Amino acid sequence: FGRALRYQGTVTSTQDEVRFWADSERGPAPHGAVVVAERQTAGRGRRGRVWDTTHGTLAFSVLLREALSLADLVRMPLAAGVALHAACTALGVPCGLKWPNDLLTPDGRKLAGILLEADLRGEEARRAVLGIGINVGTAPEGAAHLHESVPDLTRAAVLGEVLFQLEHWLAQPAPAIIATWKATSLTLGRPVRVTTARGTVEGVARDLDEQGNLLVETAAGLETVSAGDVQLVGQ
Ligand code: BTN
Structure with missing residues (x-):
C-alpha cells in the first residue's frame, strides 16, 4: 500500500479524492493507492x-x-483496527481497541478512527475505500493524541507503519484477525451501552463471534450486535 501516493492540501474528504483518482481517465489509481490531506472541509x-x-x-x-465479498466487508474493519493497534504499539503508544475499530488510550480517550466505505453491487463490492484519521x-x-505518549513522532512515520501493518492484516484470515482483536480489546468484559439501528442494547460485552459480531450479555440473554456504536459505561 502507498506505492502510489498523493499528498494534497485542502480537500473535502480523502475518501472522495481516492474515488476521483480511481475513476480518472488519465491513469486511474491502482489497488493500494493512498491520498493524504493536510485539511478536510467535509x-x-x-x-x-x-x-x-x-x-x-x-x-x-x-x-x-x-x-470483496460480504464476508470480506465484515472482516476488514476489524483487520484495519488490529493493524492500527499494531502500528501504534510498534511506535510505542499504549492503546487498545473499542468495537469495532476505534483506537483508544487505556483510559478510554479516542486516538484514531476508521471508516470503510464500499461500493456494493449485489452480494459483492467492486471496490472499497478505507479511511483513517x-x-x-x-x-x-475529550480525545487523545499520539504525542501525549511519544512526543517526537512524525506523521510520515505513523503513515508508513500503518500502511505496512494494513497490508499485512487485511490479507489475514478471519480467525487470526478476531483472535488478535480480542487480545487487544478494551471492550470485552466491560459494561457497555450499544446504540444500533434497532435501539439500545445494554449489558456486558462478552465476546466476538466468528464473523466479528459483538456478543452482549443483557438481562434478557445474549444479544448479537452486527453494527452499532459502543459506549463504555462508567468511563
Ligand atoms: C470514525 O471514527 O468515525 C471514523 C473516522 C474516519 C476519519 C478518516 S480521516 C481520512 C478519511 N476521510 C474522511 O472523510 N474520513 C476518513
Whole structure:
C-alpha cells in the first residue's frame, strides 16, 4: 500500500479524492493507492458523524480495488483496527481497541478512527475505500493524541507503519484477525451501552463471534450486535 501516493492540501474528504483518482481517465489509481490531506472541509466519520481534521491530524484513505465479498466487508474493519493497534504499539503508544475499530488510550480517550466505505453491487463490492484519521499532535476536546505518549513522532512515520501493518492484516484470515482483536480489546468484559439501528442494547460485552459480531450479555440473554456504536459505561 502507498506505492502510489498523493499528498494534497485542502480537500473535502480523502475518501472522495481516492474515488476521483480511481475513476480518472488519465491513469486511474491502482489497488493500494493512498491520498493524504493536510485539511478536510467535509471529513466524515462512522454513522454520519463529522471528522474534524486540523493541522496535526493524519488523514488518509486507501483504495481497495479487489472484488470483496460480504464476508470480506465484515472482516476488514476489524483487520484495519488490529493493524492500527499494531502500528501504534510498534511506535510505542499504549492503546487498545473499542468495537469495532476505534483506537483508544487505556483510559478510554479516542486516538484514531476508521471508516470503510464500499461500493456494493449485489452480494459483492467492486471496490472499497478505507479511511483513517489519527490524532498525531492534536486532538478535539475529550480525545487523545499520539504525542501525549511519544512526543517526537512524525506523521510520515505513523503513515508508513500503518500502511505496512494494513497490508499485512487485511490479507489475514478471519480467525487470526478476531483472535488478535480480542487480545487487544478494551471492550470485552466491560459494561457497555450499544446504540444500533434497532435501539439500545445494554449489558456486558462478552465476546466476538466468528464473523466479528459483538456478543452482549443483557438481562434478557445474549444479544448479537452486527453494527452499532459502543459506549463504555462508567468511563
Ligand atoms: C470514525 O471514527 O468515525 C471514523 C473516522 C474516519 C476519519 C478518516 S480521516 C481520512 C478519511 N476521510 C474522511 O472523510 N474520513 C476518513
